[in-house]
Amino acid sequence: xxxxxxxxxxxxxxxxxxxxxxxxxxxxxxxxxxxxxxxxxxxxxxxxxxxxxxxxxxxxxxxxxxxxxxxxxxxxxxxxxxxxxxxxxxxxxxxxxxxxxxxxxxxxxxxxxxxx
Amino acid sequence: xxxxxxxxxxxxxxxxxxxxxxxxxxxxxxxxxxxxxxxxxxxxxxxxxxxxxxxxxxxxxxxxxxxxxxxxxxxxxxxxxxxxxxxxxxxxxxxxxxxxxxxxxxxxxxxxxxxxxxxxxxxxxxxxxxxxxxxxxxxxxxxxxxxxxxxxxxxxxxxxxxxxxxxxxxxxxxxxxxxxxxxxxxxxxxxxxxxxx
Numbered sequence: 001x002x003x004x005x006x007x008x009x010x011x012x013x014x015x016x017x018x019x020x021x022x023x024x025x026x027x028x029x030x031x032x033x034x035x036x037x038x039x040x041x042x043x044x045x046x047x048x049x050x051x052x053x054x055x056x057x058x059x060x061x062x063x064x065x066x067x068x069x070x071x072x073x074x075x076x077x078x079x080x081x082x083x084x085x086x087x088x089x090x091x092x093x094x095x096x097x098x099x100x101x102x103x104x105x106x107x108x109x110x111x112x113x114x115x116x
Numbered sequence: 117x118x119x120x121x122x123x124x125x126x127x128x129x130x131x132x133x134x135x136x137x138x139x140x141x142x143x144x145x146x147x148x149x150x151x152x153x154x155x156x157x158x159x160x161x162x163x164x165x166x167x168x169x170x171x172x173x174x175x176x177x178x179x180x181x182x183x184x185x186x187x188x189x190x191x192x193x194x195x196x197x198x199x200x201x202x203x204x205x206x207x208x209x210x211x212x213x214x215x216x217x218x219x220x221x222x223x224x225x226x227x228x229x230x231x232x233x234x235x236x237x238x239x240x241x242x243x244x245x246x247x248x249x250x251x252x253x254x255x256x257x258x259x260x261x262x263x264x265x266x267x268x269x270x271x272x273x274x275x276x277x278x279x280x281x282x283x284x285x286x287x288x289x290x291x292x293x294x295x296x297x298x299x300x301x302x303x304x305x306x307x308x309x310x311x312x313x
């Protein structure tokens with residue numbers, strides 16, 4: 001069984017820093033500590049602004065703080081890229097001019113899904 | 117401790133009739149969460165519901181694959197009820213539940229010899245530096261100073277006494293004070309406190 005990352009590790013890093021929910025909610029400019037609690041329990045997703053504030057406040061990169069979310073979004077995007085690539089290969093000749101199609105396919109090929 | 121790769125997250129519980137302590141570990145080495153959840157509010161049947169609620173929130177958040185619990189030789193009826201609740205919840209989520217006895221704990225931490233809770237806590241604080249500041253200060257039994265005793269004595273004598281209260285068996289006596297003051301203190305304790313004015 002492969003290790004499944006949690007959606008976020010906000011609670012872990014907050015506790016490691018010794019800060020209370022009220023303190024961090026003030027730091028990241030959340031309205032209440034209840035809002036922060038919902039972020040910790042993954043009931044809500046913070047905005048991009050709040051995510052960056054979390055990074056600053058806890059001293060941990062966003063990709064580590066939201067490891068599970070990052071992975072699921074990454075996987076989903078790679079899947080979509082593969083689908084787009086195959087779609088372009090089949091229907092591209094009629095819709096796209098040849099040069100633009102070649103460029104699109106090149107950018108999709110250089111992206112990380114090829115390495116997976 | 118043998119590292120088990122297939123088990124990603126472990127929820128370890130320390131059960132008590134009124135509360136339970138918990139620790140969440142990832143890959144047996146990374147400490148994710150720790151704390152105490154209390155369930156003393158409300159009448160007894162409600163407490164079981166409360167425990168279930170608290171446990172469910174933990175299981176939902178951390179999604180562990182193994183639940184560990186302490187095993188006592190004689191569980192109280194309340195703890196037995198809590199264990200039943202935990203087992204039921206674990207079965208519902210298809211989680212493994214394991215009990216760990218005292219012998220296993222002392223075998224791991226004390227290498228066979230009996231070991232105190234505080235020593236275990238100190239060893240754990242060494243393993244997980246995050247917990248070092250949570251380690252309670254060791255109580256030194258037999259000798260301590262009580263601030264209110266200082267206050268009471270100074271009120272009586274008008275001097276700053278160096279009162280050290282020693283606890284020996286059941287009796288409490290003062291050292292560093294004249295006998296007369298000690299007697300006054302005893303009478304002050306039995307009768308109403310004197311007017312400071």
